[in-house]
Amino acid sequence: MTGIWRTNLRHVNTISRQFSTSGTGMKESMTHFGFKTVPQEQKEQLVRGVFSSVASNYDIMNDVMSMGIHRLWKKHFIEKLDCGMRPNSSEPLHFLDVAGGTGDIAFGLLDHARLKYGDNKSTMVVADINPDMLKEGAKRCLSTPYANSPRIQFLEQNGEKMDAIEDNSKDVYTIAFGIRNFTDIQAGLNTAYRVLKPGGIFACLEFSQVDNQMLDYIYQAYSFSLLPLMGQLIANDRDSYQYLVESIRKFPNQETFASMIREAGFYVPGKGYENLTFGVAAIHIGVKL
Amino acid sequence: MHFRGPIGRACVRPVFKPAVAVRGFQSVYHVETPTIDESKLENQILGRAYTKFVPEHGFTRQSVDLAIADLQLRPENLGGLFGIGLQVSDVVNELIMYHLKHTRANLSKYHDEAGKLATEGAKVRFYMQKRLLDNVPIIKYYHQALGRMILPTNLGTFLTELHNLSDDITYYSGDQSNDFAWYSKRFALSGAFVQSELFMLGDTTPDYSATISFMNDRVSDIDTLGYAYNSVEEWAIFNGISLVNLIKSQLARG
Ligand SMILES: C[S@@+](CC[C@H](N)C(=O)[O-])C[C@H]1O[C@@H](n2cnc3c(N)ncnc32)[C@H](O)[C@@H]1O
Numbered sequence: 240m241t242g243i244w245r246t247n248l249r250h251v252n253t254i255s256r257q258f259s260t261s262g263t264g265m266k267e268s269m270t271h272f273g274f275k276t277v278p279q280e281q282k283e284q285l286v287r288g289v290f291s292s293v294a295s296n297y298d299i300m301n302d303v304m305s306m307g308i309h310r311l312w313k314k315h316f317i318e319k320l321d322c323g324m325r326p327n328s329s330e331p332l333h334f335l336d337v338a339g340g341t342g343d344i345a346f347g348l349l350d351h352a353r354l355k356y357g358d359n360k361s362t363m364v365v366a367d368i369n370p371d372m373l374k375e376g377a378k379r380c381l382s383t384p385y386a387n388s389p390r391i392q393f394l395e396q397n398g399e400k401m402d403a404i405e406d407n408s409k410d411v412y413t414i415a416f417g418i419r420n421f422t423d424i425q426a427g428l429n430t431a432y433r434v435l436k437p438g439g440i441f442a443c444l445e446f447s448q449v450d451n452q453m454l455d456y457i458y459q460a461y462s463f464s465l466l467p468l469m470g471q472l473i474a475n476d477r478d479s480y481q482y483l484v485e486s487i488r489k490f491p492n493q494e495t496f497a498s499m500i501r502e503a504g505f506y507v508p509g510k511g512y513e514n515l516t517f518g519v520a521a522i523h524i525g526v527k528l
Numbered sequence: 529m530h531f532r533g534p535i536g537r538a539c540v541r542p543v544f545k546p547a548v549a550v551r552g553f554q555s556v557y558h559v560e561t562p563t564i565d566e567s568k569l570e571n572q573i574l575g576r577a578y579t580k581f582v583p584e585h586g587f588t589r590q591s592v593d594l595a596i597a598d599l600q601l602r603p604e605n606l607g608g609l610f611g612i613g614l615q616v617s618d619v620v621n622e623l624i625m626y627h628l629k630h631t632r633a634n635l636s637k638y639h640d641e642a643g644k645l646a647t648e649g650a651k652v653r654f655y656m657q658k659r660l661l662d663n664v665p666i667i668k669y670y671h672q673a674l675g676r677m678i679l680p681t682n683l684g685t686f687l688t689e690l691h692n693l694s695d696d697i698t699y700y701s702g703d704q705s706n707d708f709a710w711y712s713k714r715f716a717l718s719g720a721f722v723q724s725e726l727f728m729l730g731d732t733t734p735d736y737s738a739t740i741s742f743m744n745d746r747v748s749d750i751d752t753l754g755y756a757y758n759s760v761e762e763w764a765i766f767n768g769i770s771l772v773n774l775i776k777s778q779l780a781r782g
Contacts, residue, residue, distance in 0.1 A: 319607065319608060319611040319612045320607055320608045320611070320612070321607025321608070321611060322604060322605050322607060323604060324604055325603070325604055328602075328604060330602075332602075332604055332605055356604075410602065410604075410605040411605045438600070438601040438602055438605075438606075439605065440605050440606060440608055440609070442608050442612065506569055507613065508568070508569065508570055508609055508610075508613030508614050509570075509613045509614040509615065511613055512612075512613075513612050513615050522612050524608045524609070524612045524613045526569065526606070526609060526613075528569065
């Protein structure tokens with residue numbers, strides 16, 4: 240499935256450059272791959288390639304991108320969502336963590352529910368487009384309390400469609416640092432709305448736009464110059480890192496993203512998001528009513 | 529400030545002027561503070577909690593969770609609604625704020641009745657009475673709420689709401705002052721209101737008649753004595769210091 244794209248982005252570069260210079264017949268369905276313009280269907284392949292090529296160095300990558308803070312953000316995200324089946328309840332919660340990759344968020348959510356509410360029943364589906372990331376997640380799962388448990392399931396799925404997930408079937412939809420990689424973000428949000436039950440919650444943790452000019456300048460300078468270099472040193476994969484950085488800059492700002500969540504049909508409370516670390520990342524939520 | 533003489537000297541002036549016969553509610557100083565938007569999910573939850581569950585379960589997270597379930601939703605997955613969307617650090621504080629805003633908004637129901645009263649002072653007492661009696665359904669748990677309001681992290685928000693109440697009451701009662709008396713009158717009323725609420729916590733008379741006459745006395749004091757506040761006292765009231773001490777001492781006595 241992943242074919243030649245799996246190995247390295249250097250291939251991809253040559254090909255996308257060909258596309259952008261050859262011109263004819265490509266105009267209708269071009270999309271962004273970082274700052275490069277590529278045909279729609281291809282982005283899915285390209286993104287798959289990026290994450291395959293960084294799968295093994297995945298944590299280091301996230302550490303570099305967030306200056307190490309992503310762990311705290313994830314912890315905050317999970318605590319603020321504060322989900323868990325209550326002892327007096329008879330109906331488990333059904334979680335879906337999309338772009339769940341290595342399972343960080345999934346294990347964290349289940350831990351929170353178990354430790355805070357004594358929830359040993361709720362279920363978790365980890366969905367990701369990339370089988371390598373899922374393999375990594377399944378491997379890590381073995382060293383958690385959920386090893387070999389029917390409560391957790393790893394599924395290869397494109398978050399824009401989620402063919403394997405029924406309508407109105409989930410209570411909690413989470414996605415962390417994943418949605419900016421979608422070719423069609425709105426389709427991803429619409430799908431989230433589709434799979435959630437009425438009363439279900441959508442929550443997204445994603446890199447966002449820094450809300451202070453000076454900080455923004457520093458962060459951009461950091462991410463555009465230092466980061467790809469570190470990427471090269473760490474992963475020997477400069478192009479993948481470059482893509483990741485650029486995809487962050489391309490992602491809609493907080494307000495725009497909140498209005499896309501509304502557009503999908505969600506009720507968005509208040510301004511609908513919380514900035515983390517001056518907006519380097521943000522959490523957005525929506526409730527399906 | 530130069531009208532007031534040397535710092536520390538009490539400034540006494542008559543307070544409530546006779547209400548002007550025909551006038552709408554208008555004042556350059558009065559800011560209409562937004563009331564509760566009941567179409568919003570979070571306010572429906574708080575409203576349901578407040579009317580249906582607080583009288584029995586107090587100002588607690590449990591009341592909010594029961595309300596969510598009562599609206600056919602699940603508190604088990606909706607933590608993010610308050611935590612992230614609204615960035616509320618504590619949903620119980622929100623519930624208390626709901627009580628304050630809801631009861632303040634309720635005052636607008638009484639304009640017709642108040643209109644029949646002759647003086648500004650009578651109107652103030654009338655609105656104060658209505659507002660105090662709105663505490664009745666939750667009075668059993670009101671000490672919980674007061675205890676939270678005076679926490680340093682919460683004080684600012686709640687004081688603002690208290691002063692909004694005094695502002696609304698004086699404004700609805702026909703106050704037209706536009707000098708420093710504007711502030712003084714409101715501080716004096718805020719003080720009288722909190723004292724009356726504290727009195728109410730221990731009041732066992734039917735219909736809270738003792739509280740009402742206590743309040744009437746406090747308001748009449750302001751009326752006849754004028755604002756016997758010097759600037760230091762005024763500053764203390766504005767910053768809630770004297771109110772906090774008052775509430776603390778009352779709550780400590782049980
Ligand atoms: C940066 S990782 C985030 C992983 C994990 N959620 C975390 O926070 O640690 C991004 C993930 O998004 C996945 N992804 C990208 N496009 C996707 C799509 N269209 N559908 C599902 N997953 C996708 C990638 O395979 C990758 O695992």
